[in-house]
Amino acid sequence: MRLFERREFLQRSALLAGAAAVLGGEATSMASAAVSRTVSRADKLRVAVVGVRGRGMSHVFGFLKNPETDVTVICDCDEGVISNAMRTVEKAQGKPPRFEKDIRRVVVDKDIDIVAIATPNHWHALMAVWAMENGKDVYVEKPASHNVREGAIMTAVARRTGRICQVGTQSRSNPGMREAIAYVHSGKIGKVELAIGLCYKLRPSIGDVGRREGEQKPPPTMDYDLWCGPAPYKLPRRNTKNGTVHYDWHWFWDYGNGDLGNQGVHEMDKARWGLNQSTLPRSVFSLGGRFGYIDDGETANTQLCVFDYGPQLLVFEVRGLPTKDYKGAKVGNIWVGTEGYVVCPNYSGGVAYDKDGKVVAKFTGGNDQLHFDNFIRAVRSRKAGDLTADIHEGHLSAALCHLANISYRLGEEAPIGSPRSLGNHKIVQEFAAAMLEHLKENKVDVTKTVGRFGPLLTIDPKTERFIGNDAANTMLFREYRKGFELKDVL
Numbered sequence: 191m192r193l194f195e196r197r198e199f200l201q202r203s204a205l206l207a208g209a210a211a212v213l214g215g216e217a218t219s220m221a222s223a224a225v226s227r228t229v230s231r232a233d234k235l236r237v238a239v240v241g242v243r244g245r246g247m248s249h250v251f252g253f254l255k256n257p258e259t260d261v262t263v264i265c266d267c268d269e270g271v272i273s274n275a276m277r278t279v280e281k282a283q284g285k286p287p288r289f290e291k292d293i294r295r296v297v298v299d300k301d302i303d304i305v306a307i308a309t310p311n312h313w314h315a316l317m318a319v320w321a322m323e324n325g326k327d328v329y330v331e332k333p334a335s336h337n338v339r340e341g342a343i344m345t346a347v348a349r350r351t352g353r354i355c356q357v358g359t360q361s362r363s364n365p366g367m368r369e370a371i372a373y374v375h376s377g378k379i380g381k382v383e384l385a386i387g388l389c390y391k392l393r394p395s396i397g398d399v400g401r402r403e404g405e406q407k408p409p410p411t412m413d414y415d416l417w418c419g420p421a422p423y424k425l426p427r428r429n430t431k432n433g434t435v436h437y438d439w440h441w442f443w444d445y446g447n448g449d450l451g452n453q454g455v456h457e458m459d460k461a462r463w464g465l466n467q468s469t470l471p472r473s474v475f476s477l478g479g480r481f482g483y484i485d486d487g488e489t490a491n492t493q494l495c496v497f498d499y500g501p502q503l504l505v506f507e508v509r510g511l512p513t514k515d516y517k518g519a520k521v522g523n524i525w526v527g528t529e530g531y532v533v534c535p536n537y538s539g540g541v542a543y544d545k546d547g548k549v550v551a552k553f554t555g556g557n558d559q560l561h562f563d564n565f566i567r568a569v570r571s572r573k574a575g576d577l578t579a580d581i582h583e584g585h586l587s588a589a590l591c592h593l594a595n596i597s598y599r600l601g602e603e604a605p606i607g608s609p610r611s612l613g614n615h616k617i618v619q620e621f622a623a624a625m626l627e628h629l630k631e632n633k634v635d636v637t638k639t640v641g642r643f644g645p646l647l648t649i650d651p652k653t654e655r656f657i658g659n660d661a662a663n664t665m666l667f668r669e670y671r672k673g674f675e676l677k678d679v680l
């Protein structure tokens with residue numbers, strides 16, 4: 191027990207014992223509950239939250255709310271964004287956390303038990319591996335990885351070091367979602383042959399200042415070299431004002447994975463979970479484009495992805511332009527069985543229907559906190575099997591997004607309305623036709639506007655490599671910048 195904590199523990203115990211003596215029975219039980227909390231407080235796990243501009247604040251709140259954790263370090267390479275996190279922690283814990291700009295100082299800090307990573311995607315794997323190699327447990331945001339190989343390396347390192355590594359796909363901890371998936375698995379909708387994942391989320395233009403003016407300046411408060419980390423050092427070619435240098439990295443391949451690997455990875459994860467698949471698929475293809483505006487972004491805002499799991503099919507669609515829903519879901523999932531189907535339009539539940547569309551079951555309940563709490567329970571038990579979103583699951587679901595993006599990026603450019611053979615599945619034809627209708631509704635001239643038609647890539651699920659396609663295999667990993675190399679330990 192550290193000195194400060196021991197003193198605080200003794201003081202609190204004495205106070206509570208006094209209160210119990212004065213107030214009688216009720217206070218006694220209150221006191222003993224609080225004391226047991228205080229005992230664990232003395233043994234609290236010390237968390238460093240890394241990247242606190244957006245999602246990192248949810249980490250701060252999540253670990254502040256969990257009675258077993260203290261937030262002791264805030265790490266961000268942009269000092270301009272940290273005040274909210276620093277103030278929040280100080281208010282909750284009575285003293286400010288330490289601030290560190292450089293993650294390399296955090297991962298070797300002996301006073302840290304847990305590293306919680308909410309940085310851009312291109313940093314996830316390297317930070318997680320550094321932390322685990324230095325004996326820390328890790329909560330890493332989704333997508334677990336920025337490329338396929340990273341996820342496999344993270345899983346291998348977690349297993350070798352015995353560290354606990356939770357991925358931030360929080361739907362997995364929600365009872366409503368767990369019940370819905372259990373229902374899909376139970377056979378009550380018959381044999382499940384199809385999973386649909388939807389990421390219909392409005393993504394407006396990010397502007398074209400980069401196209402017009404070229405390189406822009408990062409904010410003066412940011413250590414931009416650290417922000418780039420393993421990615422090439424290139425000045426941003428996008429708007430960098432009013433905080434946009436931050437979030438908009440999602441739409442650049444060096445750092446992000448498009449909306450497929452952003453919002454989409456949540457629904458991809460659930461789609462695969464419902465199919466009960468624990469490997470990569472046999473094949474993938476993807477088509478789409480960035481339609482409706484010309485801006486600095488590189489990734490697709492409209493994308494159809496098809497994954498072949500043998501007897502099962504996973505169809506995923508991204509729509510970033512205004513759209514109506516599909517069977518009541520915009521950001522959600524549908525699993526279709528021989529006897530019925532289940533629709534989950536959110537993170538915490540959904541509805542099961544029979545073949546005739548009659549409601550037969552409903553599932554509801556959950557919140558973000560459960561995922562942080564599940565992680566902490568696994569940190570205590572030391573069993574990765576207690577995690578609802580272990581790194582291996584996170585790896586597989588992120589990998590699906592990466593595989594589809596590889597097909598998309600290798601795709602042939604042609605007007606998106608050009609006739610194409612998309613295989614024999616009726617559902618794929620229907621989705622492709624609906625995607626064109628959706629684009630027309632958004633005034634995209636599909637006869638002229640160029641998109642990409644990705645090749646059908648076959649995969650060896652055992653080796654997690656493409657069969658007979660060197661260009662695609664090269665894209666399973668990346669070049670790491672000097673000083674930020676991720677060792678391929680596989």
Ligand SMILES: NC(=O)c1ccc[n+]([C@@H]2O[C@H](COP(=O)([O-])OP(=O)(O)OC[C@H]3O[C@@H](n4cnc5c(N)ncnc54)[C@H](O)[C@@H]3O)[C@@H](O)[C@H]2O)c1
Pocket residue numbers: 240241242243244245246265266267268271291292293307308309310311313331332333358359360416417418419435436437438452
């Ligand atoms: N689970 C969820 O529901 C959920 C929701 C939103 C975002 N996310 C994920 O969280 C991550 C962060 O997303 P965001 O929207 O907060 O992004 P953001 O760009 O707004 O914030 C990222 C923060 O990380 C910091 N950062 C970057 N490199 C760093 C480094 N080397 N060291 C320390 N800090 C560094 C940035 O300065 C910034 O403050 C992404 O991976 C995203 O996919 C998850």
